Amino acid sequence: MLIIRSMLFNIAFYLATALMLILSIATYPLPRRYLVRLAGVWAHVCARLFTVIVGGSYEVRGLDLLPKGQSIILAAKHMSAFETFALVPLVDDPLFILKRELLRYPLFGWALLKTDMIPIDRSAGLKALRDMLKEARKKMTNNNRQLIIFPEGTRRRPDTEPAYKFGISHIYHALKVPCYPVALNTGLFWPKGSVIRRSGKIIIEILPPIEPGMEMRAFFEQLSETIESNSNRLISEARAASDTLPPPADIKI
Numbered sequence: 001m002l003i004i005r006s007m008l009f010n011i012a013f014y015l016a017t018a019l020m021l022i023l024s025i026a027t028y029p030l031p032r033r034y035l036v037r038l039a040g041v042w043a044h045v046c047a048r049l050f051t052v053i054v055g056g057s058y059e060v061r062g063l064d065l066l067p068k069g070q071s072i073i074l075a076a077k078h079m080s081a082f083e084t085f086a087l088v089p090l091v092d093d094p095l096f097i098l099k100r101e102l103l104r105y106p107l108f109g110w111a112l113l114k115t116d117m118i119p120i121d122r123s124a125g126l127k128a129l130r131d132m133l134k135e136a137r138k139k140m141t142n143n144n145r146q147l148i149i150f151p152e153g154t155r156r157r158p159d160t161e162p163a164y165k166f167g168i169s170h171i172y173h174a175l176k177v178p179c180y181p182v183a184l185n186t187g188l189f190w191p192k193g194s195v196i197r198r199s200g201k202i203i204i205e206i207l208p209p210i211e212p213g214m215e216m217r218a219f220f221e222q223l224s225e226t227i228e229s230n231s232n233r234l235i236s237e238a239r240a241a242s243d244t245l246p247p248p249a250d251i252k253i
Contacts (some may be wrong), residue, residue, distance in 0.1 A: 002198070003196070004194065005054050005055065009050060009158060010195060010197070013046055016046055017042070017044050017046075019022050021108060022107070023094065024110075024111045032116055033093075035111060035114050035225070037097070039085075039111075039115070040112065042085070043089045044089055045181065050082070050190075050202070054135075054197045054203055056199040056202065057202070058201075058202045058203075060203075060204050060206070061203060061206065063206060065208060066090065066206060068229055069092055069144055072091075072147070073146075073147045073149060073175065073177060073178070074091065075168060075181055075208075076152065076227070077151055077183055077228075078152050078180035078181065079153070079185075079186045080186040080190035080191070080192060081190060082186040082190045083204065084148075087182070087204070091146035091148070093241075094118060094134070094145070094146055094161065095134055095145040095147045096147075097136070097143075097147070098112065098118070098119055098122060099122060102120050112199075133174045136171065136174070136175060147175070149168065151167075151224070152164050155187070158235050164223075169219055169220045170216070173225075175212075179210045180210075180213060181223055182205065182206055182207065183230035183231040183233070184204045184231060184234060185231065185234040185238045186202055188245055200238055207230060210223060
């Protein structure tokens with residue numbers, strides 16, 4: 001049943017995504033907010049498909065901490081594809097930093113262009129960082145957007161050594177807005193590099209903000225420790241409530 005449910009969800013997820021991209025064409029002549037709303041609906045649908053087909057539940061904690069219509073940074077642990085869409089409807093006007101190559105894909109790249117995200121050329125080094133900070137300041141100052149970022153840069157499996165990148169400190173220092181750490185346990189249920197989807201209680205928890213003005217190294221250490229300790233707590237909570245999740249793995253450093 002685990003394999004069957006996983007396959008059914010994967011099919012439903014990609015069909016829902018394809019439908020969203022097709023429907024997004026109708027929003028191209030309209031203001032950007034209409035496509036942002038459509039993306040939020042798609043995110044809700046995908047989360048619902050997961051809980052209905054795979055089983056279990058989904059909870060967002062600390063949502064009341066987020067201010068409305070204000071520029072902020074949402075810095076999240078990254079374990080699976082789940083949070084890449086689940087965080088979208090939690091804010092008014094999400095802003096992502098993404099690889100420029102993604103813009104080349106038909107429909108998907110067009111939607112990214114329409115939603116006015118920040119594409120970067122990773123091969124450009126420091127110039128890419130400077131250009132990205134310039135664009136982020138402009139978009140957040142002019143439109144009060146909320147930057148969603150994964151400080152590790154890529155997905156990490158539960159029970160593996162974290163790998164936070166110091167670039168998040170440069171972003172925090174340059175933008176001078178509150179940074180909200182986000183802990184989660186999604187990697188237990190949507191494992192990296194696997195087609196298997198496990199049932200259980202997915203939790204995304206928004207934590208109290210780190211206000212602007214902190215020294216960069218101190219910010220980096222506080223952010224990474226806050227995200228890691230709380231994500232580990234949520235992972236332990238999920239394992240304690242389930243007898244079907246795999247046991248903790250040895251950390252490979």
